[in-house]
Amino acid sequence: MPVLEIRGLTKAFGGIQALAGIDLHVNKGEIVSVIGPNGAGKTSFFNVITGMFEPDAGEIRFEGESIVGLTPSTITHRGVARTFQNVRLFPNLTVLENVMVGRHSRTSQGVFGALFRTKAFLQEEQEIEDHARDVLSFFGSRLRGYREDQPAFALSYANRRRLEIARAMATEPRLLLLDEPTAGMNPKETIELTGLIGSLRDERGYTVVMIEHDMRVVGQVSDRVVVLDHGIKIAEGDYDTVASDENVIEAYLGRPVNNGART
Amino acid sequence: MSTTRSITDFETKDVVIQGALAALAISFIAAIGMLGEFNNRILITSLLSLGYLAIGWIPILFGYRASAEETIEGIDPPIKGPRDLLVGGTVGAIAGIVVSAFAWLAASVDLTGVFIHTGPGMRSALTFGQGIGFGSLLMIVFCTALGVFGAALHVMTPTVRSVIGVALGTTIVIAIFEADAKELFKGFRIRGVASILYSPTGGLTIVSAAAVTALVVAIKVYGKGHGPRVVYERVKLHHTSQTPEMQRRNSWIWGAAGFAVYLVIPQILGKSLSETAVTVGLFLVLGLGLNIVVGQAGMLDLGYVAFFAVGAYGIAMLTSPFRPAQWIPQLDFWVALPIVIIVAAFVGILIGTPVIRMRGDYLAIVTLGFGEIIQKLFLSDWWKPVVGGAQGITNVPSVSIGPVEFAGANSKMVFYLVAILVAGVFVLSHRLQYSRVGRSWAALREDEQVAEAMGINTVTAKLLAFAIGAVIAALAGALFAAKVGSVFPSSFKLLVSLVILVVIIVGGLGSLRGIAVGAIVLIGVLGGPTLPGLLREFGRFKLLIYGVILIYMMLKRPEGLLPSVLRSRELHHSELTQDAWLDKAGDFEEDEEVTA
Numbered sequence: 001m002p003v004l005e006i007r008g009l010t011k012a013f014g015g016i017q018a019l020a021g022i023d024l025h026v027n028k029g030e031i032v033s034v035i036g037p038n039g040a041g042k043t044s045f046f047n048v049i050t051g052m053f054e055p056d057a058g059e060i061r062f063e064g065e066s067i068v069g070l071t072p073s074t075i076t077h078r079g080v081a082r083t084f085q086n087v088r089l090f091p092n093l094t095v096l097e098n099v100m101v102g103r104h105s106r107t108s109q110g111v112f113g114a115l116f117r118t119k120a121f122l123q124e125e126q127e128i129e130d131h132a133r134d135v136l137s138f139f140g141s142r143l144r145g146y147r148e149d150q151p152a153f154a155l156s157y158a159n160r161r162r163l164e165i166a167r168a169m170a171t172e173p174r175l176l177l178l179d180e181p182t183a184g185m186n187p188k189e190t191i192e193l194t195g196l197i198g199s200l201r202d203e204r205g206y207t208v209v210m211i212e213h214d215m216r217v218v219g220q221v222s223d224r225v226v227v228l229d230h231g232i233k234i235a236e237g238d239y240d241t242v243a244s245d246e247n248v249i250e251a252y253l254g255r256p257v258n259n260g261a262r263t
Numbered sequence: 264m265s266t267t268r269s270i271t272d273f274e275t276k277d278v279v280i281q282g283a284l285a286a287l288a289i290s291f292i293a294a295i296g297m298l299g300e301f302n303n304r305i306l307i308t309s310l311l312s313l314g315y316l317a318i319g320w321i322p323i324l325f326g327y328r329a330s331a332e333e334t335i336e337g338i339d340p341p342i343k344g345p346r347d348l349l350v351g352g353t354v355g356a357i358a359g360i361v362v363s364a365f366a367w368l369a370a371s372v373d374l375t376g377v378f379i380h381t382g383p384g385m386r387s388a389l390t391f392g393q394g395i396g397f398g399s400l401l402m403i404v405f406c407t408a409l410g411v412f413g414a415a416l417h418v419m420t421p422t423v424r425s426v427i428g429v430a431l432g433t434t435i436v437i438a439i440f441e442a443d444a445k446e447l448f449k450g451f452r453i454r455g456v457a458s459i460l461y462s463p464t465g466g467l468t469i470v471s472a473a474a475v476t477a478l479v480v481a482i483k484v485y486g487k488g489h490g491p492r493v494v495y496e497r498v499k500l501h502h503t504s505q506t507p508e509m510q511r512r513n514s515w516i517w518g519a520a521g522f523a524v525y526l527v528i529p530q531i532l533g534k535s536l537s538e539t540a541v542t543v544g545l546f547l548v549l550g551l552g553l554n555i556v557v558g559q560a561g562m563l564d565l566g567y568v569a570f571f572a573v574g575a576y577g578i579a580m581l582t583s584p585f586r587p588a589q590w591i592p593q594l595d596f597w598v599a600l601p602i603v604i605i606v607a608a609f610v611g612i613l614i615g616t617p618v619i620r621m622r623g624d625y626l627a628i629v630t631l632g633f634g635e636i637i638q639k640l641f642l643s644d645w646w647k648p649v650v651g652g653a654q655g656i657t658n659v660p661s662v663s664i665g666p667v668e669f670a671g672a673n674s675k676m677v678f679y680l681v682a683i684l685v686a687g688v689f690v691l692s693h694r695l696q697y698s699r700v701g702r703s704w705a706a707l708r709e710d711e712q713v714a715e716a717m718g719i720n721t722v723t724a725k726l727l728a729f730a731i732g733a734v735i736a737a738l739a740g741a742l743f744a745a746k747v748g749s750v751f752p753s754s755f756k757l758l759v760s761l762v763i764l765v766v767i768i769v770g771g772l773g774s775l776r777g778i779a780v781g782a783i784v785l786i787g788v789l790g791g792p793t794l795p796g797l798l799r800e801f802g803r804f805k806l807l808i809y810g811v812i813l814i815y816m817m818l819k820r821p822e823g824l825l826p827s828v829l830r831s832r833e834l835h836h837s838e839l840t841q842d843a844w845l846d847k848a849g850d851f852e853e854d855e856e857v858t859a
């Protein structure tokens with residue numbers, strides 16, 4: 001069954017057609033990579049799916065139900081989580097607090113519980129903390145121990161990216177959207193994260209859609225690759241097919257770093 | 264390497280500028296009439312009046328600052344010595360000369376058209392009641408001596424400085440708060456101490472001032488290692504070493520002790536100090552409420568007084584026998600209170616709904632507008648049949664629980680009520696801050712869009728903050744109405760909103776302890792928007808001092824007196840990111856280990 005079905009998705013910003021009628025199906029347990037040159041509309045694609053922008057036209061179905069027009073928080077509640085290309089953490093909250101915020105949509109205690117410290121409240125707080133620690137442990141000891149209590153802005157760049165994924169995981173998504181998860185990481189960190197993206201599916205059972213510029217990462221983990229250019233899907237298929245596709249090579253030509261045609 | 268410097272090693276320009284600035288500050292204080300007015304208040308008989316204290320600290324501060332070098336990291340500061348004293352003295356002397364020139368100017372040219380207080384009174388105060396010639400000399404000597412004293416404070420070792428500072432500070436505080444200290448001595452049933460300490464004509468006697476100073480010095484010198492902090496640590500150690508059930512029993516004992524203190528406090532404070540405490544308490548409640556909106560949820564609300572008004576008018580409209588709208592049934596306070604709470608929450612949501620789409624400055628301006636609108640509505644002819652227009656509503660009955668009446672005029676009784684409200688709102692604020700709701704507000708404050716993307720319904724979260732803030736303000740308003748016994752539109756001016764905001768900013772946005780300190784310092788000592796504080800003399804200059812404090816805090820300590828962790832993290836972001844950069848180097852190292 002498709003987890004995500006998108007049909008004819010269109011979005012324009014002023015005169016710029018960021019998305020010009022995109023169709024996409026993502027099946028449960030798949031890892032799909034979205035690639036394309038800068039300004040192709042990849043991030044806009046995520047923004048529209050997660051409800052941060054409403055599409056001009058088109059249909060988005062998550063697990064069979066339309067999510068067009070819902071607020072981002074409702075969509076998160078339904079089971080879609082994301083990370084941001086430019087890493088958007090809550091910089092002054094601690095690492096643990098950042099992840100605890102991610103538990104918001106899976107918990108329910110309000111003012112009353114907090115004020116009277118009811119049993120249910122205390123239990124839920126404990127559950128939130130335990131779950132947050134569990135999610136942080138996905139990255140080994142990197143975000144555990146003393147780091148838990150550090151403000152997020154004090155983290156290294158790679159750790160910020162990890163924390164963002166952990167925060168998204170805390171929302172218990174079934175569909176995880178990663179926007180350039182390895183951008184800014186050194187080669188070693190990239191290799192490590194590539195492995196973890198595999199375990200996101202294998203261990204945690206998420207379906208993953210990932211925007212990525214690093215072709216080695218794309219080649220290693222993707223079941224399927226989708227190529228966008230000027231808001232249009234110009235190719236789709238497994239990595240080797242797409243990498244040798246004429247249209248794709250053309251789309252990437254003229255870019256100073258011509259990664260797309262390599263390997 | 265530390266270097267000894269020659270006695271003339273200083274920038275003439277800097278010294279002249281510092282002296283001129285000191286002179287400007289002194290002349291300003293004199294020209295606005297503060298010096299003259301404060302001179303009526305004797306602090307130490309035939310030695311010091313409040314007026315001379317108000318100008319005397321200036322040469323000390325500037326002398327201290329001019330003699331102290333800015334320390335540059337990596338370079339040892341130069342050795343302190345006579346050169347510093349000379350610099351301090353020169354700054355003081357320049358200040359004295361310029362101030363004398365100002366006095367002379369005021370005497371020969373009529374400046375009263377601009378500064379009405381620059382008449383002969385000011386001139387005489389600036390020349391210590393002497394002729395212009397000898398008086399000027401005195402002023403120069405006065406400023407020079409204080410400048411040298413300021414520099415000397417810099418030259419002495421930190422220990423000595425702290426002993427002298429605390430000793431003189433204590434003496435001056437005891438002198439300034441003479442009336443309040445007398446109340447306290449009365450409360451402790453040791454009125455005799457007051458008559459020994461203070462002269463019958465007001466102020467400490469020279470002997471008692473010297474004795475107090477000497478006593479504090481002795482305590483500081485010989486009492487080392489027995490300070491309150493040491494005792495606290497010892498008690499804490501003792502506490503943690505006990506078994507859980509003993510701890511539980513002890514917590515009962517502590518609770519009982521706390522309750523006993525609560526019962527005794529207003530009796531010791533006496534009537535007028537209780538009155539001040541009640542005012543502080545009400546503003547503290549308002550501060551904590553506004554802190555939820557501004558400090559926790561990050562929405563700058565400048566119309567907060569509107570909710571205070573809703574609470575006060577709500578109670579007045581429902582409980583006063585003279586309520587303008589007689590068709591509204593007259594209710595008991597405790598029946599009316601839940602209704603007022605619900606109405607306040609509703610108004611909070613009503614005002615919140617249109618404004619939460621806005622951010623930052625826009626939100627501030629719009630809430631300011633709403634605050635003004637509500638005040639004008641209470642004043643308007645349109646609402647007059649219900650809220651009484653400019654005449655307001657009078658004869659609001661006081662609160663009573665069973666046979667116990669908390670009459671408004673009896674501030675000792677009102678204290679009990681306000682203390683409970685303060686404690687309740689404290690607990691509420693604290694518990695909310697460390698809960699799911701509090702975290703959602705923190706996330707909202709940090710990055711609204713991301714908070715929404717992480718599953719937080721930002722609309723509900725913001726409205727919740729508005730509603731809770733409104734309810735807290737309304738509770739304060741309800742008690743206010745019942746205490747004062749009447750409500751008028753003039754009690755709910757913009758100034759009140761601003762004062763509450765200043766309280767939480769000076770105390771430390773987001774920090775509950777900080778807000779308590781802010782309320783005590785600003786409302787208790789200086790006074791609220793209308794009510795006087797402990798320093799009654801400051802009444803007329805209150806807003807001026809508020810402004811000075813606010814500017815100083817914004818420049819030097821924007822995180823507030825007792826900052827919250829979050830806020831100081833935020834404001835010292837850049838320093839910490841530097842550390843983070845170093846940390847990052849460590850991170851890479853660690854990466855090697857893990858992946859190797």
Ligand SMILES: Nc1ncnc2c1ncn2[C@@H]1O[C@H](COP(=O)(O)OP(=O)(O)OP(=O)(O)O)[C@@H](O)[C@H]1O
Binds near residue numbers: 013016018038039045
């Ligand atoms: N909020 C916005 N307002 C106006 N224009 C936008 C907005 N968001 C995106 N665009 C435009 O839409 C186009 C697609 O942008 P998008 O960020 O989706 O590209 P991308 O594929 O993610 O590129 P990159 O690889 O650089 O991240 C760009 O031309 C961009 O300028």
Ligand SMILES: [Mg+2]
Binds near residue numbers: 042043044085
């Ligand atoms: Mg992008």
